[in-house]
Amino acid sequence: MNLEAFLTEVKSRFPGASFEQAGQDWVLRVPAAEWEAVAGYLAGHGPRFDYLSSLTAVDRGDRLELVLHLRALAAGERLTVKTDLNREQPEVASVTGIWKTANWHEREVYDLFGVVFRGHPKLRRILLAEDFEGHPLRKDYVDPRRRKVEGQA
Amino acid sequence: MTTAEKTATQSEEVLEQVLTVNFGPQHPSTHGVLRVVARIRGEYLQDAEPDLGYLHRCFEKIAEGWTYPQIVPLTDRLDYLAAITNEWAYVLAVEKLLGLQVPERAEYIRVIVGELQRILSHLLWMGAYALDLGATTPFLYVFQERERLYDLMQLVTGARMTYNYLRIGGVKRDLPPEFFPLLEKALDNVLKVADEYQALVLENVIFQARTKGIGVLPPDLARQYAISGPMLRGSGVAWDLRRSEPYSVYDRFDFAVPTGQNGDCYDRAVCRVEEIRQSARIIRQAVAGLPAGEVRAKVPAAIRPPAGEVYTAIESPRGELGVYLVSDGGPQPYRLKWRAPSFVNLQVLPEIARGAKVADFIAILGSIDIILGEVDR
Numbered sequence: 384m385n386l387e388a389f390l391t392e393v394k395s396r397f398p399g400a401s402f403e404q405a406g407q408d409w410v411l412r413v414p415a416a417e418w419e420a421v422a423g424y425l426a427g428h429g430p431r432f433d434y435l436s437s438l439t440a441v442d443r444g445d446r447l448e449l450v451l452h453l454r455a456l457a458a459g460e461r462l463t464v465k466t467d468l469n470r471e472q473p474e475v476a477s478v479t480g481i482w483k484t485a486n487w488h489e490r491e492v493y494d495l496f497g498v499v500f501r502g503h504p505k506l507r508r509i510l511l512a513e514d515f516e517g518h519p520l521r522k523d524y525v526d527p528r529r530r531k532v533e534g535q536a
Numbered sequence: 537m538t539t540a541e542k543t544a545t546q547s548e549e550v551l552e553q554v555l556t557v558n559f560g561p562q563h564p565s566t567h568g569v570l571r572v573v574a575r576i577r578g579e580y581l582q583d584a585e586p587d588l589g590y591l592h593r594c595f596e597k598i599a600e601g602w603t604y605p606q607i608v609p610l611t612d613r614l615d616y617l618a619a620i621t622n623e624w625a626y627v628l629a630v631e632k633l634l635g636l637q638v639p640e641r642a643e644y645i646r647v648i649v650g651e652l653q654r655i656l657s658h659l660l661w662m663g664a665y666a667l668d669l670g671a672t673t674p675f676l677y678v679f680q681e682r683e684r685l686y687d688l689m690q691l692v693t694g695a696r697m698t699y700n701y702l703r704i705g706g707v708k709r710d711l712p713p714e715f716f717p718l719l720e721k722a723l724d725n726v727l728k729v730a731d732e733y734q735a736l737v738l739e740n741v742i743f744q745a746r747t748k749g750i751g752v753l754p755p756d757l758a759r760q761y762a763i764s765g766p767m768l769r770g771s772g773v774a775w776d777l778r779r780s781e782p783y784s785v786y787d788r789f790d791f792a793v794p795t796g797q798n799g800d801c802y803d804r805a806v807c808r809v810e811e812i813r814q815s816a817r818i819i820r821q822a823v824a825g826l827p828a829g830e831v832r833a834k835v836p837a838a839i840r841p842p843a844g845e846v847y848t849a850i851e852s853p854r855g856e857l858g859v860y861l862v863s864d865g866g867p868q869p870y871r872l873k874w875r876a877p878s879f880v881n882l883q884v885l886p887e888i889a890r891g892a893k894v895a896d897f898i899a900i901l902g903s904i905d906i907i908l909g910e911v912d913r
Contacts, residue, residue, distance in 0.1 A: 406632075406846065435762050436849065437858055437875040452847050452858065452875075456759065456775060463847065484762035487883045495596075510589040510912060519597050520871075 386460055389429035397421055410463045415449075418466050419476035422451070426481050430458035438478070438488035440468075440496045442522045447473050447496060468498060477503040495520035554582060559897075561590050567664065567901075568908030572885075574897070581897050584889045586882055591912035599872040604630055604839040605704060607869070612698035614874065615910040617660055620646075620653040621852040623702035628783060629848045629859040630704050633841035639830045642706035643785045647822045648719075649692060649701065651815040655726055656685050657853035658808045658815075661905050665805065666737055668902035669746050674737050681729045684722055691715055704839060706832030716823065723816045730812045738806060747801035751888045751900035754799055761884040764877050765855025766807040767904060771799035777851040789821045801903035808905075840867050854878050854905055876910040 386409055390402040399414040400421060413421045425432045432453035441448045451464040468475055477500035478485045489500045490509040497518035500506055508515060517524055537545075559572040569590035575582040595614060599607050611626045612619040624646060631638060659682050663675035686696045692711055693701040701708050737743050753763065758771045768775055776793045778786040794810035796803025841863040849858040858875030881904050889900045 405844070408847065433759050436856060437847075437860060437873065439860060439873045441862055441871045450860070452860065456773070459780060461847075482762065483757075483760040484880060484883060487879065508589075510592045512589070519594065 386430065386462070392429070393421065393424065396424065405463075408461055408463055410465060412465050412467075415466045415468055415475050418449075419478055419481070421464070422478045422481050425453065425462070425464070430455035430460045432460070432462055433457075433482075435478075435482035435484050435488075438485055438492065440492045440498060440520075442470075442496065442520065443467075444522060446470055447498060449475060449492070449498065451478075473498040474501060475499075476501045477506075479503055494518070497521065553577070559584075561587075567906060570882075570906070570908055570911070572901070574894075576894060579893050581889055581892050581894060584886050584897065586885055588879075588882075589912055591908045593913065595913040596872055596874060599869055601868060603867045604841070604869065607872070608702060608704070609698065609700040612700060613909060614876065614913060615852065615854065615857075615878070615907045616697060617657045617907055618653050618853050619697060619699050620649050620701065621850065621857060623699070624650055624784075625848065625850045625852070625857045625859045627702050627704050628850065629846050629861040630839070630841060632846045632848055633844060633861060633863055634704070634835075634839070636705050636833055636835065638706055638833055640785070640827045641710075641829045642831045642833075644822050644826045645707050645711060645831060646702065646784060647786070647789070648711070648819050648826075649689070649699075649707075651819045651822075652685060652689065654815045654853045655812050656682060656689075658812050659685075659726075659729070661808060661853075662733055662737070662805075665902045665905075666743070668898050669743060671737065671740075671743070674733060677732065678729060681725055684725065688715065688718055688722055691718070703832055703835075705835040706830070710831045719819070719823065723819060727813060727816055730809055733809060738802075738809060744802060746896070746899055747805060747903070749798070749800050749802075750892065750896050751801045751903055752799050753884065753888050757884070757887060758799070761887070762880050763855070763884060765851070765853070765881065765905075766804055766811065767855065767881050769794060770796040770804035770807045772797055777849055777856060781849070783848070783850055785822075786818075788825070789818045791815075791818050801899050804903045804905075838867055840865060849875070852877055854907065854910075855881060874910075874913055876913060878904075878906040878908075878910045879913075882906050882911055 394400050397417050399417055402411045432455045434454040434456050436452040436454055438451050447468040447470055449466050449468055453462045477489055489503055492498045493506055494508040494511055495518055554575050554577045557574045557576055559574055561569040561571040571587040572584050574584045608623055611622040614622050659678045663678035666674035690696050692715060693699040753771050755771045755773050758768050772795050774793050774795050779793050791814045794807045796807055843863055843865040845862040847860045849856050855877030857877055860873035861869055862871040864870040889897050
C-alpha cells in the first residue's frame with residue numbers, strides 16, 4: 384500500500400485529520416485531541432512508523448505547532464505529523480507510551496516552549512536550569528538580562 | 537566488639553545500602569560535562585539518570601537571529617569532533633529550501649572531507665574508549681594518526697577542528713593539488729592503524745572480557761528509542777542514511793554497512809573500526825571519480841529561502857543528524873531544530889546500564905560515543 388492510500392485510510396478513521404504533500408514529504412495534520420490516538424495508529428498500522436526521529440515545536444505566533452518526524456524503517460517511508468496547540472494553555476497527551484524516545488524530546492519542548500504533556504512520566508526541564516523562568520524558544524520571550532543600548536529601538 | 541569487627545560490620549551495611557552517587561559533571565569518563573546521578577548497591581548499578589544542559593548555548597535561539605550564511609560556523613561548535621558533518625546537514629537543509637543545485641565537484645569534495653571527518657571522529661573514539669577501559673597506549677597511537685589527518689584538513693580548510701568550509705551552494709575553495717598524494721599516504725596509514733587496533737585491542741582478551749555481553753541493546757529497544765549510527769547497527773539493524781536515504785552523491789559509491797549481532801559494547805566497537813575502512817574506500821572512489829568544474833553554485837548575496845520547511849537528515853559519525861528548518865521568507869531562519877544523534881542515543885543509557893557493575897557502566901557510557909556539545913546544543 385502506498386503512503387497516500389494509507390493516509391486516506393487514516394483520514395477515514397480520524398475525520399478531523401487532513402494531509403497534503405509538501406515537496407517529497409507527506410504532512411498529516413490532526414486535532415490535538417486525537418494526537419495520541421493517531422500516533423498509536425501510525426505506529427502499528429500500514430507501513431508501521433516505528434521510529435520517531437524527532438519531536439519538536441514551532442511558535443507560529445497565534446498558536447504553537449507540534450511536529451513529529453516519523454520513519455518506518457522496514458518500509459523506508461517518512462511522515463511528518465502536526466497539530467496546533469493553544470498558545471495560552473498548550474497541553475497535549477504524551478506519546479512516550481508509543482515511542483520511548485519521545486521522553487526527552489517532550490521534556491525539551493516543555494522546557495523551551497512550555498507545552499505540557501499529559502501522562503509524561505517525568506516532565507521536567509532538561510536543558511535549562513530547574514529554576515529558570517520562561518520558555519525561550521517562544522517568539523515573545525525577552526531575555527531579562529538583555530540591556531538596551533541608548534538610542535537603540 | 538573490636539575495631540576490626542566494627543569496620544567489617546560497617547562495610548557489610550554499606551554493601552546493603554543504596555547509595556546515590558554523582559558521576560560528573562567533572563569526571564573524565566563522562567567525556568565532557570555530563571552528570572549522571574547513579575544509584576548503586578555495592579558494586580552494582582540500580583539506576584542511572586543523565587542530567588544534561590551544562591553546555592547549553594541556546595544554539596537554536598541564536599540561529600533565529602542570524603542570517604543563513606552566518607549560521608554555518610555556528611554549527612561547527614555543536615559536534616566539535618565532526619564539524620564538517622554539522623555544516624553539511626545544515627547547508628543541505630538550506631539548499632533544499634532554496635531548490636539549489638550544487639556543482640558535482642563540490643558534492644564529491646564534501647564526500648571526501650565528510651568521510652575524512654568520520655575517520656577522525658572514530659579514531660578519537662577508538663583511543664578514548666580504550667582509555668576508558670584502562671589501556672593508555674592505543675590513545676597515543678590513534679592521536680599520532682589523527683594529527684596527520686588534521687594537517688590534511690588544515691591544508692584544505694585552513695582550520696583544524698572548526699572548519700567553516702562548506703558554503704550554501706558548495707564549498708569554500710577547491711582542493712589544493714598537493715592534497716592528493718598526502719591523502720593517499722594518510723589513508724594507507726589509517727588502514728594500518730585500523731588493523732593494528734583490531735589486533736591489539738579488539739582481539740585482546742581483556743578488551744573482549746570488558747565489552748562482550750556488556751550493555752546489550754536489543755534491536756527492538758533500539759528502534760523504540762530511535763537509536764541511530766553505529767549503536768543501531770551494532771544491534772544488527774542495517775540502517776545507514778547514506779544507503780537507505782542517499783543524500784549528495786552517496787548512491788554512486790560502493791561500500792558496506794557493517795552490523796553486529798549481539799548489540800553489546802564489543803559489536804559497537806567492531807562496527808566503528810570497520811566503518812573507518814569503509815570510509816577510506818568511499819574516499820578513494822570519490823577521488824578517482826572527482827569531476828572537474830566549479831566548486832560553488834551562483835548564490836544571491838542575500839539568502840532568503842521561500843517560505844516553507846524541510847527536514848533533512850544525514851549520517852553523522854554518531855547517527856542520524858537531522859535538521860528541521862522553517863523559513864518565513866526572511867533572511868533568518870524562522871525556526872531551526874537540531875536533531876542531534878548523541879542527544880537521542882544517550883537517552884537509552886539507563887536501560888542498558890541497569891544492573892551493570894560500576895566499572896562496566898564506564899564501558900557502556902563510552903560505547904555510546906556522545907559529544908556533549910551536541911547533546912546540550
